[in-house]
Amino acid sequence: xxxxxxxxxxxxxxxxxxxxxxxxxxxxxxxxxxxxxxxxxxxxxxxxxxxxxxxxxxxxxxxxxxxxxxxxxxxxxxxxxxxxxxxxxxxxxxxxxxxxxxxxxxxxxxxxxxxxxxxxxxxxxxxxxxxxxxxxxxxxxxxxxxxxxxxxxxxxxxxxxxxxxxxxxxxxxxxxxxxxxxxxxxxxxxxxxxxxxxxxxxxxxxxxxxxxxxxxxxxxxxxxxxxxxxxxxxxxxxxxxxxxxxxxxxxxxxxxxxxxxxxxxxxxxxxxxxx
Amino acid sequence: xxxxxxxxxxxxxxxxxxxxxxxxxxxxxxxxxxxxxxxxxxxxxxxxxxxxxxxxxxxxxxxxxxxxxxxxxxxxxxxxxxxxxxxxxxxxxxxxxxxxxxxxxxxxxxxxxxxxxxxxxxxxxxxxxxxxxxxxxxxxxxxxxxxxxxxxxxxxxxxxxxxxxxxxxxxxxxxxxxxxxxxxxxxxxxxxxxxxxxxxxxxxxxxxxxxxxxxxxxxxxxxxxxxxxxxxxxx
Numbered sequence: 001x002x003x004x005x006x007x008x009x010x011x012x013x014x015x016x017x018x019x020x021x022x023x024x025x026x027x028x029x030x031x032x033x034x035x036x037x038x039x040x041x042x043x044x045x046x047x048x049x050x051x052x053x054x055x056x057x058x059x060x061x062x063x064x065x066x067x068x069x070x071x072x073x074x075x076x077x078x079x080x081x082x083x084x085x086x087x088x089x090x091x092x093x094x095x096x097x098x099x100x101x102x103x104x105x106x107x108x109x110x111x112x113x114x115x116x117x118x119x120x121x122x123x124x125x126x127x128x129x130x131x132x133x134x135x136x137x138x139x140x141x142x143x144x145x146x147x148x149x150x151x152x153x154x155x156x157x158x159x160x161x162x163x164x165x166x167x168x169x170x171x172x173x174x175x176x177x178x179x180x181x182x183x184x185x186x187x188x189x190x191x192x193x194x195x196x197x198x199x200x201x202x203x204x205x206x207x208x209x210x211x212x213x214x215x216x217x218x219x220x221x222x223x224x225x226x227x228x229x230x231x232x233x234x235x236x237x238x239x240x241x242x243x244x245x246x247x248x249x250x251x252x253x254x255x256x257x258x259x260x261x262x263x264x265x266x267x268x269x270x271x272x273x274x275x
Numbered sequence: 276x277x278x279x280x281x282x283x284x285x286x287x288x289x290x291x292x293x294x295x296x297x298x299x300x301x302x303x304x305x306x307x308x309x310x311x312x313x314x315x316x317x318x319x320x321x322x323x324x325x326x327x328x329x330x331x332x333x334x335x336x337x338x339x340x341x342x343x344x345x346x347x348x349x350x351x352x353x354x355x356x357x358x359x360x361x362x363x364x365x366x367x368x369x370x371x372x373x374x375x376x377x378x379x380x381x382x383x384x385x386x387x388x389x390x391x392x393x394x395x396x397x398x399x400x401x402x403x404x405x406x407x408x409x410x411x412x413x414x415x416x417x418x419x420x421x422x423x424x425x426x427x428x429x430x431x432x433x434x435x436x437x438x439x440x441x442x443x444x445x446x447x448x449x450x451x452x453x454x455x456x457x458x459x460x461x462x463x464x465x466x467x468x469x470x471x472x473x474x475x476x477x478x479x480x481x482x483x484x485x486x487x488x489x490x491x492x493x494x495x496x497x498x499x500x501x502x503x504x505x506x507x508x509x510x
Contacts, residue, residue, distance in 0.1 A: 074376040158436070162453065165434040176315045183314045184325045186378050188353050190314075 033215075036223050045119075046223060048112040055105040056211065059143075060204065062098040070150070072196035074189045077152035102144060109137055121224035129217040132210055139207045146199035152192065160195075161187060326378060327352040330480065330488035333382055336420055337409035337485055341401050343447055344385035344440055344460060346429070350377040351491050381429035381437060382476070383449070384487070387422075388460050395446065396460060410485030417481045424481075426489060427462040428474040438473070449473065 021027040038046045069088055071080040084091040113133070116122055122130035149160040164187075168178040183190035284292075309316065334347040353376050362369055386401040400423040404416060412420065427449075429437045436453035448465065449458040457465040462473035478490035 161435045179315045180312060186326060186353065188325055188378065189376055190325075 033219065038223055045115050048108060048115050049218070051108050052105065052112050053211070053215075055101045055108060056140075056207070058097055058101040059105065062094050062101070063200070063204075065094050066098060067200065072150065072192055074152065074192055077150065077192060081151055081153075102147065105140060106144065109140060113137070116224075119224060123224075126217070126221050126224060129214060129221070132214045132217065136207060136210050136214060139203055139210065143199060143203045143207070146195045146203065149187075149192065149195045150199060157187065160191075325353050326491040328490065330490060333384070333426075333487040333489055335409055335485045336384065336424065336481055336487050337405045339384045339386065339401075339424075341386065341399050342396075343442075344383040344425070344427070344449075346440075347382045347384060349380050349382055349489065351380065352376075353378050378491075380491070382489070383425070383427040383429055383438075383440070383462075383473075385425045385427070385460050385462075387425055390459065394459070394465075408485075411483055412481065412485065417483075420481050421479065424479075424487070425461050426476040426479050426487070428476065428493060430474060431456050431469060432464075432471045432473055433467070433469040 017027060036046075066084065069080055069084050069091070071077060081095070084095050088094075116130065116133070145160070145163055148156040148163075150156070164178055164181050167181065168174045170177055181191065181194065183194045331349045331351055333349055334345075339345045386399050388396045388400070389398045391397050402416065402419045402423060405420075429439075431438050431451040431453065433451065433454060433456050436451050438449045438451045438456070438458065440447055441450045447460060449460075449462065450456075451467065451469070454468050456467035456469040458469075458473050459465055462475060464472050474493040474495075476489040476492065477494050478492050480488050482488060
């Protein structure tokens with residue numbers, strides 16, 4: 001009885017999956033996006049990019065949830081954060097995840113960059129993916145900076161003041177930068193509105209397409225250092241070295257023919273003299 | 276390249292696309308950019324401050340001791356959020372937004388102190404009549420107080436961290452916790468990264484009740500990044 005039900009379920013599943021695959025190609029797409037051959041050695045290092053993506057997704061999800069209670073005005077910002085932390089169900093959890101995953105995000109991005117840098121994963125044909133990654137890093141830093149003020153507590157407020165003053169020292173554009181960020185003449189309601197708009201709409205909207213490009217380029221060229229790529233590159237390298245060696249001998253042979261000794265041995269300089 | 280183009284673009288096509296693209300790009304880009312950047316374009320920050328222009332109470336000057344500065348907090352009311360001022364102008368009978376926001380500033384008050392050649396503090400110019408009375412000053416006494424009082428913002432001239440008064444080896448100094456900027460009791464720059472002396476309030480008055488009142492204006496100087504007569508105060 002149970003066996004029959006099970007086989008029927010499997011049958012229905014198969015039909016559904018086939019139906020979806022036929023119309024959307026989702027199964028092959030999923031396989032294409034999820035599975036990637038990587039070398040056995042150091043396999044955990046290849047999860048750093050996925051960890052970054054996971055943490056950014058957490059930021060998006062918890063950020064959307066926090067917007068249900070957060071109020072971006074100077075008289076209510078801190079109070080609404082207080083409400084989230086003390087009254088709303090699981091508010092501590094949601095905001096805690098937003099806060100801690102933001103912190104870990106920067107750390108994991110650092111590790112991810114280090115891994116790509118030290119493994120040489122930025123080399124041709126993946127240079128543009130490195131560039132896109134740097135843009136993503138800058139956007140994340142912008143998000144971290146603008147998010148800090150939104151708490152509207154002493155910590156975030158003064159850290160933002162120091163950050164803006166650092167910006168004011170930029171050559172040529174310093175004054176414009178600070179006017180743009182402040183929106184007035186002191187850190188006040190206008191500043192909070194601007195930081196809110198940047199943090200909640202502008203920067204996330206900017207970061208999303210870059211994440212898409214980053215992933216597309218990754219899948220186009222594959223993860224650097226897959227077993228396949230290593231063996232192929234090594235064999236290509238060896239082949240090239242072999243050909244160069246041959247070409248050199250052939251040139252030398254044309255220059256001075258018949259200087260080989262009886263054993264078919266030539267010394268390395270190829271000048272025909274014995275060492 | 277050429278073999279990649281199935282449908283080659285002629286010169287006039289290219290120019291046409293370029294022209295239409297420019298027009299459309301400008302139509303979309305210029306308004307949105309100007310919208311976002313309007314504080315850079317039109318806000319004249321010093322002539323149109325959001326801070327209430329009135330006098331704010333700091334505290335009684337007689338509480339400032341002889342050899343060290345005293346800390347006070349001021350709250351400047353700010354009627355920002357764009358539009359408040361304009362709405363009030365156009366509809367004076369409309370109810371004013373009661374969303375109160377204040378900018379809190381911290382002030383160090385100290386008496387002007389002479390320093391000898393090696394930088395050690397010497398004579399303190401504290402008016403002697405302050406030992407006997409703390410209010411009801413005459414006009415000449417008020418003038419003497421105003422002449423000898425340092426009214427310093429606690430915001431470091433470097434990056435705006437709050438400076439504090441510390442005593443090291445028997446001598447006090449203002450020390451910034453962030454990067455170690457040091458000022459003496461008059462707020463004069465001594466050491467560290469700050470490009471200038473501490474900010475002082477330029478509009479101040481002592482009243483007969485013995486209290487000091489200030490306005491939200493500082494001694495700005497040309498050529499200091501972010502802080503000049505054209506640029507806003509981040510203090």
